[in-house]
Amino acid sequence: MKLTQGEKSERSQGAILQAALRLFSKQGYRGTSIREIALEAGLSTGNVYHHFPDKEALFTTLLGQYWQAIEQPDFPFNKALAAGAFPDDLEALARAAEESVRIYRPYVDLIYIDVVEFEGTHIRKFYTGMSERFSSFLNHRFPGDALKDRMAPGFHPNTALMLVSRVFLQYFAVEILFGVPNQFGMDTPLAMAEISQILRAGMFRQEALPPGKP
Amino acid sequence: MKLTQGEKSERSQGAILQAALRLFSKQGYRGTSIREIALEAGLSTGNVYHHFPDKEALFTTLLGQYWQAIEQPDFPFNKALAAGAFPDDLEALARAAEESVRIYRPYVDLIYIDVVEFEGTHIRKFYTGMSERFSSFLNHRFPGDALKDRMAPGFHPNTALMLVSRVFLQYFAVEILFGVPNQFGMDTPLAMAEISQILRAGMFRQEALPPGKP
DNA sequence: TATTTGACCAACCGACCGTTCGTTTTTTAA
DNA sequence: TTAAAAAACGAACGGTCGGTTGGTCAAATA
Numbered sequence: 001m002k003l004t005q006g007e008k009s010e011r012s013q014g015a016i017l018q019a020a021l022r023l024f025s026k027q028g029y030r031g032t033s034i035r036e037i038a039l040e041a042g043l044s045t046g047n048v049y050h051h052f053p054d055k056e057a058l059f060t061t062l063l064g065q066y067w068q069a070i071e072q073p074d075f076p077f078n079k080a081l082a083a084g085a086f087p088d089d090l091e092a093l094a095r096a097a098e099e100s101v102r103i104y105r106p107y108v109d110l111i112y113i114d115v116v117e118f119e120g121t122h123i124r125k126f127y128t129g130m131s132e133r134f135s136s137f138l139n140h141r142f143p144g145d146a147l148k149d150r151m152a153p154g155f156h157p158n159t160a161l162m163l164v165s166r167v168f169l170q171y172f173a174v175e176i177l178f179g180v181p182n183q184f185g186m187d188t189p190l191a192m193a194e195i196s197q198i199l200r201a202g203m204f205r206q207e208a209l210p211p212g213k214p
Numbered sequence: 215m216k217l218t219q220g221e222k223s224e225r226s227q228g229a230i231l232q233a234a235l236r237l238f239s240k241q242g243y244r245g246t247s248i249r250e251i252a253l254e255a256g257l258s259t260g261n262v263y264h265h266f267p268d269k270e271a272l273f274t275t276l277l278g279q280y281w282q283a284i285e286q287p288d289f290p291f292n293k294a295l296a297a298g299a300f301p302d303d304l305e306a307l308a309r310a311a312e313e314s315v316r317i318y319r320p321y322v323d324l325i326y327i328d329v330v331e332f333e334g335t336h337i338r339k340f341y342t343g344m345s346e347r348f349s350s351f352l353n354h355r356f357p358g359d360a361l362k363d364r365m366a367p368g369f370h371p372n373t374a375l376m377l378v379s380r381v382f383l384q385y386f387a388v389e390i391l392f393g394v395p396n397q398f399g400m401d402t403p404l405a406m407a408e409i410s411q412i413l414r415a416g417m418f419r420q421e422a423l424p425p426g427k428p
Numbered sequence: 429t430a431t432t433t434g435a436c437c438a439a440c441c442g443a444c445c446g447t448t449c450g451t452t453t454t455t456t457a458a
Numbered sequence: 459t460t461a462a463a464a465a466a467c468g469a470a471c472g473g474t475c476g477g478t479t480g481g482t483c484a485a486a487t488a
Binding site: 026027028030031087088089109112113115116117119120123124127128130131132135149150151152153154155156158159160162163166167170171174177178179180182183184185186191193194195197198199200201202203204205206208209210 | 329330341346363369370377381392394399413419423
């Protein structure tokens with residue numbers, strides 16, 4: 001097979017990034033050397049520096065890939081949102097969260113790596129922007145007061161969306177990344193059902209709500 | 215001042231661990247060298263190896279300290295639980311979560327370091343045991359069906375306790391460790407109030423609950 | 429066809445790593 | 459007072475790190 005120069009370059013860069021992602025997600029940033037990356041990518045260390053200015057550029061490029069994937073409509077969690085899983089089908093949202101974490105697992109690792117080894121520098125803006133992204137989604141999806149009329153009073157609908165997203169995504173981060181099965185003391189589908197139930201209708205019986213709260 | 219041999223040893227070990235905690239939490243495990251730790255502790259590198267077998271022992275010892283602190287009754291979150299914050303005063307639980315993360319911040323960092331640099335090996339049992347610890351707390355605190363009678367049907371009371379704990383602790387981990395202020399698009403006290411409201415009474419108006427769910 | 433460009437590699441650099449070890453200083457016990 | 463033990467030191471070891479250099483060779487360009 002004959003490869004044009006541009007194809008060769010692209011293929012090498014892809015191999016480098018792929019290897020870097022695999023190794024970073026397993027060993028962390030400082031725990032992974034350029035030599036390992038080059039070896040796994042099947043080329044020399046010098047060549048890595050031909051395609052990328054330094055080690056950190058590998059990391060930030062990978063974070064950029066994840067950033068882009070997260071905003072794509074075919075990102076599992078976005079797909080579930082677009083399909084109307086919120087607010088009625090929280091279980092579907094939970095399944096989408098699981099799929100998102102499972103498929104993008106090595107990328108999710110990068111977030112934790114950034115917190116530990118870069119003091120959260122790169123991913124801070126991602127967490128900062130999450131609320132605004134959800135908010136603008138809700139405004140487009142539920143114009144007017146259609147959603148607010150179905151919601152209980154005392155909170156913004158966006159708080160509910162943020163809450164359920166965080167709960168589900170964190171649950172599967174702990175299950176998949178941390179490697180903890182049955183963290184709630186029951187199997188995952190049951191835990192998802194019970195959590196969804198609480199988020200929908202609250203933990204108290206209606207007649208047993210504590211007094212003095214709005 | 216004259217120090218007995220045991221006191222000297224204890225003081226040095228303490229200085230080493232304190233320095234290691236500070237540096238690990240800021241730079242990660244591999245990003246911190248024994249030389250740095252020894253320098254910050256004010257003694258020689260050789261002496262570090264006199265008190266600890268290797269670098270990893272520093273890390274596991276610190277995790278052990280955290281483990282022990284978490285089980286102590288004066289750990290802020292435990293104190294709030296013992297004071298009866300669950301299930302009625304979720305806001306108090308939120309404040310206790312904030313205090314727990316703020317005071318033990320460098321130790322909380324160790325958890326993320328373990329996930330990134332040790333594949334979660336050391337902290338897995340901590341997450342695994344959390345549900346069981348809460349469960350036995352509930353059994354002692356609310357014998358019989360006293361709690362279950364106030365709770366809505368469809369979930370174990372322990373699921374509710376796990377859920378609120380995880381939500382609050384994660385919120386402040388993101389705020390304090392990740393460095394993200396106002397992650398829900400509003401100030402923290404308001405976010406805590408809104409989240410508590412949803413956990414108490416659910417996100418739907420009573421008459422607008424989606425059909426087909428238990 | 430002559431020349432330039434870009435992909436690539438082996439060898440190398442200085443810095444730093446975790447750890448070892450011979451030695452010195454301080455405390456303890458006889 | 460003295461000998462053993464513990465605490466502390468710091469140079470040195472073998473190795474790895476991120477990054478650089480100088481060169482080869484095929485593809486693009488003219």
